[in-house]
Amino acid sequence: MSFMHQLRFTWRALRRDFRAGELRVLAFALIVAVASVTAVGFFTDRIGRAMERQAADVLAGDLLATSGFPIPQEIHDQANSRNLDTAMHTRFPSVVINTEDESQLVAVKAVTLGYPLRGALQLSTLDDPDNDAPLGVPSPGSVWIDNQLKGILAISQGDTLTLGARDFLVERLIVYEPDRGENVFEIAPRVMMNTVDLESSELLGEGSRARYTLLMAGEIEPVGDMRDWLDENMADEVRVQSVQDGSPQLQRALSRAQRFLGLASVVTVLLAGAAIALAVRQFALRQSDASAVLRTLGASRREVVIWLVLRLCAIALLASFIGVVIGWFAQLVLAELLVTWFKLDLPTPGLWAPLVGTLTAFIAVAGFGLMPVLRAGRVAVMRVLQRDYSGLDSSLLVTTLLGLVATYFVVLLQSRDWLLSAIVVAGVVLMLAVFAFFGRYIVKLVRVLAGKRFRLSVAGLQRRAGSSVVQLAAFGMGIMALLLISIVRVDVLAAWEQDVPEDAPNVFVVNIQPDQVEGFRQRLDEQQIDSAGVFPMVRARMVSHNGKPILSNPEDERQQRHARREYNLTYSDEQPLANEIVEGEWWPTDGTAEPAFSIEEEWATDRGYEVGDMLTFKVAGVETSAKIANIRKVDWESFQVNFFIMASPAALEGMPATFVTSFHSDENFSTATSGWAREFPGIAALDIGAIIKRIKLLMERASLAVEYVFLFTLLAGICVLLAAVQSSQAERKREAAILRALGASHKQIRESIVAEFAILGAIAGFLAAMFATGVAWTLSRYVFELPFHFNAFLWVVGVVGGAIGISVAGFLATRAVLDTPPVVALRHNA
Amino acid sequence: MSSVTNNTQSAQESDLQSVLSAEQIEKTVSGPSGQLTILHALDIDVRSSEATAIVGPSGSGKSTLLGILAGLDSPTSGTVTMLGESLNELDEDGRARLRAGKVGFVFQSFQLLPGLTALENVMLPLELSNTDNAEERAHGMLEQVGLADRTSHQPLQMSGGEQQRVAIARAFVARPALLFADEPTGNLDSATGTKITDLMFSLREEQGAALVLVTHDDRLAQRCDRCLKMADGKLVTL
Incomplete structure (x- = not known):
């Protein structure tokens, strides 16, 4: 057959496939996969970049080079050669x-x-x-x-x-x-x-x-390039800062948003991948009979396989096109919402997102579809005469391996992280294995426990042991992903809400002199302002660590900078509220504490300091030494007064200190602080309300993006459920026809189908809740750095929701089973 | 050796060219209780325009024999020659190429491709053998089987008899030299079955195709030029 003939034949077969609804689920799954990948791609690309710019606001540039001396001309030249915008302060x-x-x-x-x-x-x-x-x-x-x-x-x-x-x-x-x-x-x-x-x-x-600062801004790549150049060549001359080193609050909100978007898109792609795998397998299975007929009529295996591959390519291409268009519109809507907020033009969408979307479709179709299609091409021709001739030869191992390779690459395209992708694939393998292993036993157990009423349903599950386990795994994966994304989403959003509470301090007052503290406290009381406490603040320079001077080499500019730097230390008996001890112990609070330091986790990690190390600080010419008693994790989003270094009173009390406090005021800043400057000379009240407002806005918009992406995950979940339900439809049709021929009523068959799906859904929901809890714990702890709350409701939602959801979906999807007259079903499947 | 040999053929028959011959074919499969021989060293020869019926009870190996003769399956031993070419020397794709456009099939379960219209189903063999005017010829063929008004219907929208008529149109559209039919009336009522048989035999006669028909319907078998009976994997002449 000539190539043109083959194309014509493929085109006709495609029309036929669509007419017969054979490709509906596959096309739907592909479209959802491509649309979500494309939309998420656009989000993380365009909006992610815009959000970084928003975060760059707090630096007033994308990249900063700061020094105690005028910025070397070479740095200006390098920035200009990269076409970066520059300004100085x-x-x-x-x-x-x-x-x-x-x-x-x-x-x-x-x-x-x-x-x-x-x-x-x-x-x-x-x-x-x-x-x-x-x-x-x-x-x-x-x-x-x-x-x-x-x-x-x-x-x-x-x-x-x-x-x-x-x-x-x-x-x-x-x-x-x-x-x-x-x-x-x-x-x-x-x-x-x-x-x-x-x-x-x-x-x-x-x-x-x-302090001289060169501000630089531009496209991501040249900025990144400039940063690398500065780190390599100018580390001793200037201090380099970029968005990543910016305000801890914004940075955390931003990175959480990006991680969540990344997770949601990986999960979406995994789900859509599972749906594609199921649908493509189903497609190949159905084509095996047609393949046998075509070969009887003289088509070669190669031709049959080429037709199938061409058809899959055509579907992938068509679905990619539709998916990219949907993805494009989806991001347009959100981008429109965000444009006013960013007050700047969003970066133009790149070609990367649609490319990744299309690649995802082709990798998924090739990975999941190639083996079933090859097998459909090799099906025994004798099936046209004797149906008991094997339908498909079983190269399950190769199929599975190829599917996993496809999964790996599809996830890799999303995460761009080799290791993470490998972990995700390993997780999927583990989950499928558990579903397959336990699923079988749980079905057996349910059969023992099920009464007479459900015997038919459970027997149905056991009879289709193979496809039941496949369905169980698919349902389980779908439910797990939905549960997981729901909990993480709710937790992430709730954490953001709590991170910047409504009554977060919006005024900081610093430089309160010791003799002003009492008067200032009274003043706050008079104005009915509730402050979080007045803390002493001691300015100190660090002298040595474990006896080794910080400035061991006076020629070293970086060491000089460290040694020159002044730190704000505080001392207190009590452990501050928004601080959690991660190592060591807080000192006694009854006033008997020995001199000791408590340091912030990241500050310690950056410098390699550990509990037990000896630190020496110099305060107004006097040295004070103490061991590090503990390491704290600070909740910077609390906006309370927080310190990198705290000390027990014994270490710092009596040293020259000023005092600092923070509070929330609903009043206008000027009104709230009017007259203070004259009443308490030297104090400084700082309005950080505007900063908080911007951070809250950033979180609100990020939440919107999160909710939006979640919609795609939901759609992908529905795809998996549909594909899984569809995979047993032909079998069910035949069985229902036999049962009806034997005298079963519509109602009996309907009840049996609904009960079967409900049992399957409940088992899948139970296993899914188990996995979702485990994965949510891991993600909360290691990825999102949020406290994990055990959620019993999750198990209820998993089991009950699984049973109801799957039985409804199953019933709706298998309505055709009941609508088909038994004679048609039996004749067609003869 | 089978009790059937071709020495019973009439002088008139021997003038005709052999389109299909099988020598000493044997089929063994492995079953739960060891090796099971389905066909025992069969010889068979089919001449052009000749109609041969193979009858026998269920499980006697009729369909297996038909599959081997049509090149859909391979014998464990023995040789099959179709249209002058040895099937043993051809791989599966080679056998498919040999069948394309020259061999027609009528199955008990019709085996029409669901989703394709009647016309598209009939066009299939012509397209597979790269024949021109496929649509025109398929139209003509459907007209001949009395389905000119059902060309755009899909198999599931047609009755069993209509579906089998489409299958017959598909089998004859490429004017095959050889036609295999497996219980063509097995899924039809007797009145429809008779009509289908009439149609099949009249088209065969018109086109001069050789027919190998597997059936357990004696009346159908009697319409053939000769009748072979299968019992326990062996052939006897009736």
Whole structure:
């Protein structure tokens, strides 16, 4: 037969397949797989990138290089050669004086045109905080100030401030500064100026404590490339920061969202893969009779196989096209919702997502379909005369292996992680083995326990032992995935909600002097403000670790930086609320504690410090040494005052300290803190409400994406159930016809089918709940880092939901069994 | 050796060319109680235009013999020659190529492809043998079997008799030299069965195809030129 003939024949067969509904489930499963992979691909690609940009707001750029000296020209050149956008800021402490000759220590930030590269400042006029002012950078000769300075020096619009050798016009009020949250303990109020005024104001002389920062932004690849270059060549000269090193709160929310999206898409693909496997197997099985007839009429095996392969390719191509289109529209809807939030153009969708979607369809069809199709091509021709001739030869091992290889690559395309994909495949193998092994015994057990009424149903399950186990595994996998994604989804969303509670502190007050503490407490009481406590804060430099000086090599710029760095330490008898001890023990709380340190988990890991190590800090020229008594895990999302290093009172009490507190206020920041600056000179109240609002918004939008992707998982789950139900339909039709011929009523057969599916669903639900609990525990603990809650309800949902869901799905899908007249069923299957 | 030999053939028959011959074919299968011989060293020769009936009770090996003669199955030993070519020297695909367009089949269970229309089913053998005007010829054939108005119907939309008529149209559309029929009336009532038999025999006569018919229906067997009976895997002439 010529190739054109073959194509024509394939086309006709395809039309026939669709007409006969043979390919409905396969096409549906393929479309869902491709649509979900494509949509999730777009999410993680476009929206993930946009979310990273959002996170980049808190740095005001994608990548930062900071140094105590002007940034080397080589770094500028490298950034320019990669076509990155750049801007600079220079930060240093200074003093401003108002027209009344009152002075205030301020944190000056001199910026160049283009700052901030990511995120946006929110500005207003000084008279009306609600009046949005145009953006840009301070014009030469003028400065912008924050609320805190406005309050302290009672500045109005049009006032002038003396800064260094020059007077500056106060032009704007800074309502929100995207990268201010980088260090909330930068206590001095902000003055922002233009870099061009630095020289004339003579602010930066020899030995001035300025921090120079080059901000860079651009596409992901050149930014990543630039970071690698900086890490390799400039690690000693500059401190490098990117989104990944950004604010712990945002970073966690973002990485959880991405992990969940990744998990949901892997699960979706696994489910769709299972549905494809079942549907393709079913397709090949049905084609084995046609294959025998065609070969009787003179077609060669090769031709038969080519037709089947061409048909599968055509279906995969068609489904890919439809799936990509659906995936595209699905992400458009969400992208539309998010565009207003990001306030920037979403990155253009790449070709990667549709490519991965299409590849997934072809890998799945090839992996799961190739062996059944080859076997259908080799079916004994004698079947046309004698049906008991073997339908398909059993190369189960090869089929399974090929299926697992396909699963591996399909998961790999999603996760892009070799090891993770291997773990997922191993998990699937284990699960299928357990389902197959226990399924058989549980069916036997149910037969013993089942009364007369359900004997027919259980007998049905046993009679179709092979396909029952396949169905059990498919149902189990479907239910497990749905349970798993549901719990994780609920847990992740709930954790986000709890992470940033409604009453999360939105005001931080720092630099409270010891003699102001009592008065300040009273002031808070008067204003009915409930603070989480007032903590001492001791500024210290680290001297040595286990007796080894931190600055062992004075030539080493990095060591110098570490040694120069000031840490904020606190001391307390009590263990702070949002802190969990992960190693060691908290010291006695009755005042008898020896000098000891407690350090934050990641801080310890980064430096390789362990419980029992001796640390020495220098506070105002005095050294204090103590062993690390414990390591804490800090819940940064709590927004409470938290410290990397804490000490027992014995280690730090009596050392020079200021005090810090945080609280939640529903009032406007200016109203809540009005008059404080004059009443308690030197204290600084910081408004972090805007930061919290943005983080909450990020989490809300991420939740939306999570819910959206979950929809696809649900669809894929339904696909598996349909494919599994369909796989035994022909057998059921014949059996029902025989039973009806023997006098069984419609009702009896319906009850028998429903009971059979209900038993199958309950068993699958039980095993699924078992697996889902195990996997959810593992994921909660190691992937999402969330507390795990044992959920008894899960077992109820698994067993009852499984029984009801599967019996309804089974009944609906096998209605045709009852609608087919017995004579037709018997004749057709003769 | 079987009790049947071709020395009983008439002089008139011997003038005709042999289209199918089997020598000493034997079929052994392994069963639960050891090796089981289904066919015992059979010889058979079918000449062009000749109708041969093979009758016998269920389980006597009729269908197995038909399968081997048609090249659908291989004998354990012995040789089969079809249309001048030795099937033993051909692999399965070679045997399929040999059948394409030259051998027709009528089955008890019709074996029409579900989902394909009557017309498409009839076109199959022509397409498989790369014959031109497949659609036109299939139309003509369906007209001949009285189904001109059912061309676009699918098998499940037709009665058993209609389905078998489509199967007959499919068997004859390529004007085969050899036709195999396995219980063609087995799934039909007697009135329909008679009509189908008439149709099959009239088309066979018109086209001059040799027929090998397996049946347990004596009346049907009597319409053939000769009748062979199978019993316990052996053939006897009736």
